[in-house]
Amino acid sequence: MAVKVCKFGGTSMADGNVMNAVKKIILSDESRKYVVVSAPGKRFSGDIKVTDLLYSCYDELKRTGSCDAAFAKVRTRFESIVKELNLPMDITSILNETQRRLVEEKSEDFAASRGEYLSARVMAVLLGATFIDCEDVVFFNEEGQLDGEKTYKAISKAVEGLDMAVFPGFYGKAANGRVKTFSRGGSDITGAIVARAVNASVYENWTDVSGFLACDPRIVDNPRHIKNLSYKELFELSYMGANVLHSDSIFPVRKANIPILIKNTFRPEDEGTSIIPISQYKPEGNIVTGIAGKKNFTVILIEKTHMNSEIGFVRKVLSVLERENIPVEHIPSGIDTMSVVFDSKYAKDYKLERVIDGIKNDVEPDIIRVMENVALIATVGHGMSSSIGTSARLFKAMAQANINAKLIDQGSSELSITVGVRNEDCEKCISAIYHEFFS
Numbered sequence: 001m002a003v004k005v006c007k008f009g010g011t012s013m014a015d016g017n018v019m020n021a022v023k024k025i026i027l028s029d030e031s032r033k034y035v036v037v038s039a040p041g042k043r044f045s046g047d048i049k050v051t052d053l054l055y056s057c058y059d060e061l062k063r064t065g066s067c068d069a070a071f072a073k074v075r076t077r078f079e080s081i082v083k084e085l086n087l088p089m090d091i092t093s094i095l096n097e098t099q100r101r102l103v104e105e106k107s108e109d110f111a112a113s114r115g116e117y118l119s120a121r122v123m124a125v126l127l128g129a130t131f132i133d134c135e136d137v138v139f140f141n142e143e144g145q146l147d148g149e150k151t152y153k154a155i156s157k158a159v160e161g162l163d164m165a166v167f168p169g170f171y172g173k174a175a176n177g178r179v180k181t182f183s184r185g186g187s188d189i190t191g192a193i194v195a196r197a198v199n200a201s202v203y204e205n206w207t208d209v210s211g212f213l214a215c216d217p218r219i220v221d222n223p224r225h226i227k228n229l230s231y232k233e234l235f236e237l238s239y240m241g242a243n244v245l246h247s248d249s250i251f252p253v254r255k256a257n258i259p260i261l262i263k264n265t266f267r268p269e270d271e272g273t274s275i276i277p278i279s280q281y282k283p284e285g286n287i288v289t290g291i292a293g294k295k296n297f298t299v300i301l302i303e304k305t306h307m308n309s310e311i312g313f314v315r316k317v318l319s320v321l322e323r324e325n326i327p328v329e330h331i332p333s334g335i336d337t338m339s340v341v342f343d344s345k346y347a348k349d350y351k352l353e354r355v356i357d358g359i360k361n362d363v364e365p366d367i368i369r370v371m372e373n374v375a376l377i378a379t380v381g382h383g384m385s386s387s388i389g390t391s392a393r394l395f396k397a398m399a400q401a402n403i404n405a406k407l408i409d410q411g412s413s414e415l416s417i418t419v420g421v422r423n424e425d426c427e428k429c430i431s432a433i434y435h436e437f438f439s
């Protein structure tokens with residue numbers, strides 16, 4: 001029988017009422033056998049997510065050796081959820097044991113992971129399903145990367161013979177035996193891992209929006225809903241700031257061609273967005289699929305006559321960044337110019353100065369300039385490769401909105417065009433490009 005994995009995000013776990021709606025969704029389709037949950041999110045604007053409360057527990061623990069004050073808030077959240085749902089479980093003992101371990105482990109990752117742990121314990125009782133702790137089935141290697149083979153084997157063994165199972169998202173076990181989390185929003189990755197391990201027919205990701213929109217609705221009113229995205233388009237848009245799904249969620253499912261379906265817990269009847277392999281991709285007739293942007297990048301522009309004939313030039317520049325442990329996002333280049341673009345969070349604490357000195361020293365450029373506060377905007381879509389004049393339209397729209405492109409990068413697959421603009425032009429630029437292609 002085809003099985004589905006469904007992952008429910010923080011707002012779907014926020015209180016007993018929503019958790020009951022989640023239960024109804026799960027039980028309405030008997031192929032929904034494996035459930036992955038996040039920690040309870042915000043119930044109202046201004047509320048605090050349980051994961052953030054747990055990071056405060058760790059801070060308090062570091063400062064004072066105990067976390068009584070911060071953990072009291074976590075305790076209240078879970079006690080009230082269990083009370084609301086009227087569940088036959090001793091949540092107080094589970095919370096006491098959690099707090100004891102928190103003090104014993106004194107680890108930020110361990111503290112942060114407990115929201116998912118507790119949420120999954122509650123959900124398992126609500127569904128009458130088996131709880132599987134990801135500490136026992138999700139493994140990281142020495143480099144801190146997911147150990148896929150070991151993990152998939154452990155999960156498929158753990159679910160053998162089970163009718164229904166609930167997994168906490170966001171964490172697993174590091175090579176040193178301690179609990180380690182993915183980056184924020186990482187329960188999406190756990191959902192994809194479980195889907196791959198059980199060879200699911202689909203990975204349903206239930207959240208609080210009805211899928212992807214062609215751009216951020218805070219920038220353009222009512223942007224077009226995207227019905228289908230390829231894995232590659234999803235990666236580009238999520239990476240560049242479309243906040244629906246963690247960008248790393250595609251890697252486990254892509255290899256096995258498992259589609260991802262984004263659905264809205266609060267409007268389950270809405271169609272959502274399907275993320276599918278390119279072979280199954282149904283173009284919706286648009287040149288552009290979506291536009292996303294991210295602020296705060298640093299660009300180093302390097303000019304040197306005959307750079308193109310100097311063997312190893314780019315490698316030498318990149319080695320300087322490698323020495324400083326800075327990941328590079330883009331390397332737009334001309335005949336005797338090249339730029340390196342990286343997230344400004346890596347340019348702090350004298351690092352930028354060391355990088356500049358290193359480049360001056362190692363490649364002796366004629367000119368080296370730094371631009372900060374740059375936003376990158378990616379215009380993404382498979383339709384762009386087959387239509388002539390897309391970049392002309394994009395740059396005309398920017399010119400009409402009086403926006404200067406500080407850098408331009410078009411991948412050779414023609415899946416996306418990335419432009420760099422001043423941070424303060426970011427929203428205006430997204431809006432101009434959107435209206436050019438969608439109005």
Ligand code: ASP
Nearest residue numbers: 038039051184185186187
């Ligand atoms: N609870 C974690 C976070 O807030 C992970 C997740 O929700 O996916 O980032």
